[in-house]
Amino acid sequence: MNLSAEAGRKGPDIRSDCWIKITLTNSGGIQFEKESKVNALYGAAIDELIVTGLTFFEIEHAQIELIDSGALPFVIMARLETAVRRLKKDRGKQWLPELKEFCRYETTRDRFRRSRLYLPGNEPKFMINAGLHKPDGIILDLEDSVAPGEKDAAQCLVRNALRQLNFYGAERMVRINQIPRGLEDLIYLIPHHVHTILIPKCETAEQVHAVADAVDKIRIEHHLSAPIFFMPIIESALGAINAYPIATASANNVALAIGLEDYTADIGTQRTSEGRESFWARCQIVNAARAAGIQPIDTVFSDVTDMDGLRQSVLEARALGFDGKGCIHPRQIPVIHEAFAPTQEEIDKARKIVLAFEAAQSQGLSVVSLGSKMIDPPVVKRAQRTIQLAIDSGKLASNWRQGGAAYDQN
Amino acid sequence: MTRTKEFVKNTAGRLVPAFINGRPAIPYMGVGKYRPQGRKAAPAIASCADYPADGNKIVPDLKSALIKAGIRDGMTISTHHHFRNGDLVANQIFDAAAEIGVKDLIWFPSASFPCHAPILRHLESGVVHHIEGSMNGPLGDYCSAGKMRGTAVLRSHGGRYQAVQDGEVHIDIAVIAAPTADAFGNANGVMGPSACGLLGFALADSQYADKVIIVTDNLVPFPCIPWQIHGNYVDMVVVMDKIGEPSKIVSGTTEITRSPDRLLIAELAARFVKDAGILKDGFSFQAGAGGTSLSFAIFLRDLMKEMGVKARFVRGGSNQYLVQMLEEGLIDYILDGQTFDLEGVRSMRENPRHVNTSPFTSYNYHGKGNFSSLVDVVVLGATEVDVHFNANVVTHSDGRLLHGIGGWQNCLFSKCTILPIPSFRDRIPVIVDEVTTLCGPGELIDVIVTERGIAINPLRQDLIDATRHSSLPIRSLQEIKAEVEEICGGKPQRPQLGPKVVAVVKWVDGTVLDSIYQVQTLT
Numbered sequence: 032m033n034l035s036a037e038a039g040r041k042g043p044d045i046r047s048d049c050w051i052k053i054t055l056t057n058s059g060g061i062q063f064e065k066e067s068k069v070n071a072l073y074g075a076a077i078d079e080l081i082v083t084g085l086t087f088f089e090i091e092h093a094q095i096e097l098i099d100s101g102a103l104p105f106v107i108m109a110r111l112e113t114a115v116r117r118l119k120k121d122r123g124k125q126w127l128p129e130l131k132e133f134c135r136y137e138t139t140r141d142r143f144r145r146s147r148l149y150l151p152g153n154e155p156k157f158m159i160n161a162g163l164h165k166p167d168g169i170i171l172d173l174e175d176s177v178a179p180g181e182k183d184a185a186q187c188l189v190r191n192a193l194r195q196l197n198f199y200g201a202e203r204m205v206r207i208n209q210i211p212r213g214l215e216d217l218i219y220l221i222p223h224h225v226h227t228i229l230i231p232k233c234e235t236a237e238q239v240h241a242v243a244d245a246v247d248k249i250r251i252e253h254h255l256s257a258p259i260f261f262m263p264i265i266e267s268a269l270g271a272i273n274a275y276p277i278a279t280a281s282a283n284n285v286a287l288a289i290g291l292e293d294y295t296a297d298i299g300t301q302r303t304s305e306g307r308e309s310f311w312a313r314c315q316i317v318n319a320a321r322a323a324g325i326q327p328i329d330t331v332f333s334d335v336t337d338m339d340g341l342r343q344s345v346l347e348a349r350a351l352g353f354d355g356k357g358c359i360h361p362r363q364i365p366v367i368h369e370a371f372a373p374t375q376e377e378i379d380k381a382r383k384i385v386l387a388f389e390a391a392q393s394q395g396l397s398v399v400s401l402g403s404k405m406i407d408p409p410v411v412k413r414a415q416r417t418i419q420l421a422i423d424s425g426k427l428a429s430n431w432r433q434g435g436a437a438y439d440q441n
Numbered sequence: 442m443t444r445t446k447e448f449v450k451n452t453a454g455r456l457v458p459a460f461i462n463g464r465p466a467i468p469y470m471g472v473g474k475y476r477p478q479g480r481k482a483a484p485a486i487a488s489c490a491d492y493p494a495d496g497n498k499i500v501p502d503l504k505s506a507l508i509k510a511g512i513r514d515g516m517t518i519s520t521h522h523h524f525r526n527g528d529l530v531a532n533q534i535f536d537a538a539a540e541i542g543v544k545d546l547i548w549f550p551s552a553s554f555p556c557h558a559p560i561l562r563h564l565e566s567g568v569v570h571h572i573e574g575s576m577n578g579p580l581g582d583y584c585s586a587g588k589m590r591g592t593a594v595l596r597s598h599g600g601r602y603q604a605v606q607d608g609e610v611h612i613d614i615a616v617i618a619a620p621t622a623d624a625f626g627n628a629n630g631v632m633g634p635s636a637c638g639l640l641g642f643a644l645a646d647s648q649y650a651d652k653v654i655i656v657t658d659n660l661v662p663f664p665c666i667p668w669q670i671h672g673n674y675v676d677m678v679v680v681m682d683k684i685g686e687p688s689k690i691v692s693g694t695t696e697i698t699r700s701p702d703r704l705l706i707a708e709l710a711a712r713f714v715k716d717a718g719i720l721k722d723g724f725s726f727q728a729g730a731g732g733t734s735l736s737f738a739i740f741l742r743d744l745m746k747e748m749g750v751k752a753r754f755v756r757g758g759s760n761q762y763l764v765q766m767l768e769e770g771l772i773d774y775i776l777d778g779q780t781f782d783l784e785g786v787r788s789m790r791e792n793p794r795h796v797n798t799s800p801f802t803s804y805n806y807h808g809k810g811n812f813s814s815l816v817d818v819v820v821l822g823a824t825e826v827d828v829h830f831n832a833n834v835v836t837h838s839d840g841r842l843l844h845g846i847g848g849w850q851n852c853l854f855s856k857c858t859i860l861p862i863p864s865f866r867d868r869i870p871v872i873v874d875e876v877t878t879l880c881g882p883g884e885l886i887d888v889i890v891t892e893r894g895i896a897i898n899p900l901r902q903d904l905i906d907a908t909r910h911s912s913l914p915i916r917s918l919q920e921i922k923a924e925v926e927e928i929c930g931g932k933p934q935r936p937q938l939g940p941k942v943v944a945v946v947k948w949v950d951g952t953v954l955d956s957i958y959q960v961q962t963l964t
Contacts, residue, residue, distance in 0.1 A: 362704060
């Protein structure tokens, strides 16, 4: 048994986090020493929280040291729980912060997934305001951005973030660790209103099955009714070859993504800006996803200073057939949305098709025609989506049928 | 007004001392309510017969100059802060004073910086009695801990001019560090190795002090052109090897923020200016030096280009971005109070449309009008704002002195004052029930822009109407506050402060707006 354990971080550059050390003692009750940047404002609340946590874990005799750099309560809770887990004193219990009402919204299979913002799962300061930047999806990452020794800490922190942070309508996504290790992450996520699980380095349909089975088991245990969606990420030659079986592996797959950093290494080359080396894989992903009826999603653009490069990259992805792009800095989000927005020509065409469809419906006609051309149902569906995207991108007023102009012209 | 023995409750509901440093003080009465009577202060009559006919006023060193100026116990010594954190002169003044053996001096800087920490030694030894000017860093902590003997008096740049003009502060000796000067005392800030742009904060000092000493490291033959400071006010000139650290004169405040949240706030503020109809041809604006304000100017520039709109004038703090806009023709004039980077210095030196100003033209309560109220929109920072739109800019939420007032109070008189601020920092709520220290009355603060929404002061029905159909997230301040408290884990405790008043905040007219109390945890 460990006598002492610590969790979290301290130091002059640390913000919105804390460091806690618990040393178990045989007697003498709880000795608590703290140093907090917000002592004058929340000192008493912090004391109370620590006492509550120790009572929850039934720790009666210990020396506690806390160095707090302005951590929010859910962060202090996660750090305390991590330290207790490292002491193996958690008795299998999880210390859950209150589930906020605003975390309860649902997602849909077909929602836009143009931008997905990756956030390191063990770094509270980037999570807190991420939703304000209005990405389509927020990914709390347990995989590559978390050091191997901090996986347990990130599990607690991500779980608490899922229960406490307002993502303002963004899809609530988590990237778990590679299978099989990632299966252990699920118990920290599934009961806490996660929408979509990203399955990294996915190479076979069996890996998706494994995740789906594990998720179902937890859903039954916890009596959960909302579906959990999956987005497998293809990051290897084998994954690219198996793209279609992976895309169709689960009825809850909603998107198929490609991760080029690992993919290019796997095929023995390097990423270039022209991207010729990944052209086949990207097309493969687009076709597999479309064949499976799910969204093809492109890789991350990781140069946060190069907005023109990002715009070009999104336009290229869009031309290849992708519906979304990954990003790592909130300022990339508006650029991505703008580049995915339909052109005026596309909007005009979609308007005509949608109006023709609605006219046909109101006249009880089963065939939609525009001029002398017949319009097939998939084209109508595509046009409706273009209109929705145009409205969402601020290029078309929601009352466009009444001749409303774009928002910006008021 | 209820009057107790030591404290008076002012119109803002704040308890303020009835006497400050032994002299009676006037409590704040409301915006524009106080009008002192009488005549302005003036220095003693000088006669040119007492000065060298050849115009050579050079004395060998600072110590001789101070002795010649008649330095005595209890005198008030003033300095300016155009060198910001790169000032090498102020510390030497008090070192020299210590050598001379005087004590109980009052230091009256236009602002102090962390580089002035050595003055702590002179506060401890008694050479300096107290500081009347903004304090942060080690000096701020010393004052907050209650260790300074007198009460610190915090004034705005305009309030400093007002206090000199109406005789509240009499400067015995002004020491003016000047990047370039001639032996007659004509001086400017645009040339020389320590160029800082202008010397506007020292203008009142030059005109009203009994004795004026110019200190320079770049002596030029008469005439020093331009003469931002007139040698006709100057008694002595001292030449030194080095008066400032150029790299610190233009300090890091000119970096654009990379924080996504601050960029979002800046963008929302710029879009508000557009949606409120303020952004139109011939408009004017002022943005401070912080990262968010700089980014605001850049977002505004993009909107101006998009709309084909030009600004008639911009009030500086100038920086490379404003200079670029001036040179691109997006701005007709920069009316500059201080330059924040070398591009600002260069532009002021070369471009006749980049004009140096002073608190006299822009901020002074005893002027016959001033420029700040002509500005269409100003964006400023704050450490706290309360639900009545009152704002704090000088203390941290735990009561410690953090910033000076600068031109902040004076700028509130703009036609639209916007504070773009985060709703909380780490776990420190910025939107609160009541500000720790009142620096700006809510009636002058029009719009609060946070990452969680924009609140418009209910007094500004015109702005509310103008943005009724805007797609911006406009909400009430109470709503934003409630959200912040939910995130931070409840209402913050009130910090334990007092009982000693360590500093007071003056309003622009010289009345006392609020008291700053001792922070006991610092002792």
